[in-house]
Amino acid sequence: MLSILDVTTAKRTILNRTSLEKTVIPEKIFDNLEKTFGERIQPSEAVRRILEDIRIHGDNALRSWTKRIDNADIPQPRVSDSKIKASLNEIDPAIRSALEDAAVRIRQFHQKQPVFSWMDQSMGGTLGQLVRPIHRVGFYVPGGTAPLPSTILMSVIPAIVAGVKEIVITTPPRYGSDAIDPAILAAAAIAGVDEIYIAGGAQAIAIMAYGSESITPVDKIVGPGNLFVTLAKQQVFGQVGIDGLAGPTETIVIADETANPKWIAADLLAQAEHDLMATAILITPSETLANNVCAEIDQFLSDIKLKRAEIIRQSLKNRGGAVITKDIAEAITLSNAYAPEHLNLAVKDAWNWIDHITNTGGIFIGEYSCEVMGDYIAGPSHVMPTSGSARFSSPLNVTDFIKIISLVGLNQTTASYLGSQAEIIARAEGLDSHALAAKLRSV
Numbered sequence: 001m002l003s004i005l006d007v008t009t010a011k012r013t014i015l016n017r018t019s020l021e022k023t024v025i026p027e028k029i030f031d032n033l034e035k036t037f038g039e040r041i042q043p044s045e046a047v048r049r050i051l052e053d054i055r056i057h058g059d060n061a062l063r064s065w066t067k068r069i070d071n072a073d074i075p076q077p078r079v080s081d082s083k084i085k086a087s088l089n090e091i092d093p094a095i096r097s098a099l100e101d102a103a104v105r106i107r108q109f110h111q112k113q114p115v116f117s118w119m120d121q122s123m124g125g126t127l128g129q130l131v132r133p134i135h136r137v138g139f140y141v142p143g144g145t146a147p148l149p150s151t152i153l154m155s156v157i158p159a160i161v162a163g164v165k166e167i168v169i170t171t172p173p174r175y176g177s178d179a180i181d182p183a184i185l186a187a188a189a190i191a192g193v194d195e196i197y198i199a200g201g202a203q204a205i206a207i208m209a210y211g212s213e214s215i216t217p218v219d220k221i222v223g224p225g226n227l228f229v230t231l232a233k234q235q236v237f238g239q240v241g242i243d244g245l246a247g248p249t250e251t252i253v254i255a256d257e258t259a260n261p262k263w264i265a266a267d268l269l270a271q272a273e274h275d276l277m278a279t280a281i282l283i284t285p286s287e288t289l290a291n292n293v294c295a296e297i298d299q300f301l302s303d304i305k306l307k308r309a310e311i312i313r314q315s316l317k318n319r320g321g322a323v324i325t326k327d328i329a330e331a332i333t334l335s336n337a338y339a340p341e342h343l344n345l346a347v348k349d350a351w352n353w354i355d356h357i358t359n360t361g362g363i364f365i366g367e368y369s370c371e372v373m374g375d376y377i378a379g380p381s382h383v384m385p386t387s388g389s390a391r392f393s394s395p396l397n398v399t400d401f402i403k404i405i406s407l408v409g410l411n412q413t414t415a416s417y418l419g420s421q422a423e424i425i426a427r428a429e430g431l432d433s434h435a436l437a438a439k440l441r442s443v
C-alpha cells in the first residue's frame with residue numbers, strides 16, 4: 001500500500017512541492033466540478049465564480065450554491081441560540097467532558113503566549129506599542145467529510161484569550177440536509193460562541209469576507225479547510241485578513257530502527273484518513289522499519305473495518321510513501337525543505353535533533369507525542385501551516401488575533417535633535433515638505 005522510495009525519486013514525486021493551484025488534483029474533484037459547473041474547470045476558477053456571485057447577490061447566491069454543491073436547503077443560514085445550547089445535552093456526556101478537558105489545556109497553553117502593550121522613556125519622550133484585539137473574526141470549521149468540533153476549540157480559544165469580542169463560525173451542512181453535527185454546536189457552546197452560520201467551502205469564505213443580508217462582514221478569516229476553502233481564503237485576502245494557508249493536512253514521520261512500526265503505521269493512517277489530498281510520509285534510514293510499517297498498514301487495512309479506508313488508500317497512493325535516507329540528518333534536511341505541517345520524530349534521543357529543525361508547523365517529539373494528541377488535546381492549536389507555508393508562517397496562535405499600534409510621544413528636546421536628522425533624510429529623498437515639517441520642530 002505504501003510505496004518505498006529512494007531519495008531521488010521522492011524528491012521528484014511526493015516531496016516535490018508545487019503551488020496550491022498547480023498541485024496534482026484528484027480526478028474525483030474534477031468530476032464533481034464538472035457536475036456542478038457543467039464544464040471541467042480548475043478549482044481556483046470555481047472558487048472565483050462562487051465568490052463573485054455571493055459578493056454581488058448575497059444570501060440568495062449562498063442558498064443556491066449550497067443547494068448545488070452540498071445539496072442542502074438553508075432557508076435560514078444562522079443557527080438559532082436555542083439549538084446551540086440544546087446541543088450540549090444532545091451529545092454523549094463523555095464527548096462533552098473530553099471537549100471541556102481539551103478546552104482547558106488549549107486555554108492554558110495560549111495564555112502563556114506573551115503579547116502586551118509597553119511604553120518606554122529611554123529613547124527621549126515616550127515610545128511604545130498598544131496591543132488591540134481584532135474586533136470581528138470569522139472562523140471556518142471543516143465539516144465536509146468529517147465534522148471537526150476539535151477545530152472550534154483549537155481556533156476560537158486562542159482568539160478569546162487574545163480578547164476578540166465578535167466571533168463568527170461558518171461550517172458546512174451535512175450533505176443533503178441543513179443539519180450541523182451537534183458536536184460542532186456543543187464545541188461552539190463550550191468555547192462561548194453563539195453566532196454560527198451554515199455555509200461550507202468557498203461560500204462560507206464569501207459571506208464572511210463580503211457580508212450578506214444575514215451576516216456582517218468580518219475583519220479576518222481564520223481556520224483550516226479543504227482545497228476550496230484554502231483557495232477562497234487566498235482570493236479574498238486583502239478584502240479581509242487571513243491567518244494563512246491551513247489546507248489539506250500533512251505529516252512527515254522521521255523514524256529509526258528503534259521506532260514501533262505499528263504505532264508509526266497508525267499515525268500515518270490517521271493522517272491519510274483526513275482527505276484524498278492529505279499527505280502522510282515516513283522518512284527513515286532503516287529499510288527494515290519501512291518494510292515493517294508498510295506491512296502494518298496493510299494489516300490494519302485488512303483487519304479492521306476503517307470507515308475511511310477508501311480515502312486512506314487513495315491518499316497513501318497519491319501522496320504518501322516511505323523514503324529511505326542514508327541517515328537521520330539527511331531525513332531532517334528533506335523535511336526542512338518540504339516544511340511539513342507536522343513533523344514527528346520517532347528516533348532515539350529525539351530531543352537532540354530539535355536544533356536542526358527549521359521548517360514545520362509543529363514538532364512531535366518521541367513516540368508518545370503522536371500527532372493525534374496534538375489534534376485533540378496536547379495544548380497548541382492544531383491549525384497549522386500547510387503547502388510549504390511553514391517556511392514563513394506559524395501555527396494559529398494568540399498573535400493572529402491582535403494588532404500592534406505603535407506609539408510615538410516625543411518631547412521638545414528630542415524633537416529638536418531628531419527634527420534636524422529627519423530633515424536631512426527628507427532632503428536626500430527630495431521631499432521638501434517633509435523637510436519643512438521636521439525643521440519646524442528642530443528649533
Ligand SMILES: NC(=O)c1ccc[n+]([C@@H]2O[C@H](COP(=O)([O-])OP(=O)(O)OC[C@H]3O[C@@H](n4cnc5c(N)ncnc54)[C@H](O)[C@@H]3O)[C@@H](O)[C@H]2O)c1
Nearest residue numbers: 142143144145172200201224225226246248249275383384
Ligand atoms: N491544516 C490544518 O491545520 C487542518 C486542520 C483541520 C483540518 N484540515 C483539513 O481540512 C480539510 C477538511 O476537508 P473537508 O472536505 O472534509 O471539509 P471542508 O469543510 O473543508 O470542505 C467542505 C466544503 O467544500 C466544498 N466543496 C467540496 N467539493 C467541492 C466542489 N467540487 N466544488 C465546489 N466546492 C466544493 C463544499 O462546499 C463543502 O461544503 C481536510 O483537507 C483536512 O486535512 C486542516
Ligand SMILES: N[C@H](CO)Cc1c[nH]c[nH+]1
Nearest residue numbers: 148150249375382383384
Ligand atoms: N490533523 C488535522 C490537521 O492538523 C486536525 C484534526 C482535527 N481532527 C482530527 N485532526
Ligand SMILES: [Zn+2]
Nearest residue numbers: 270271274375
Ligand atoms: Zn488529524
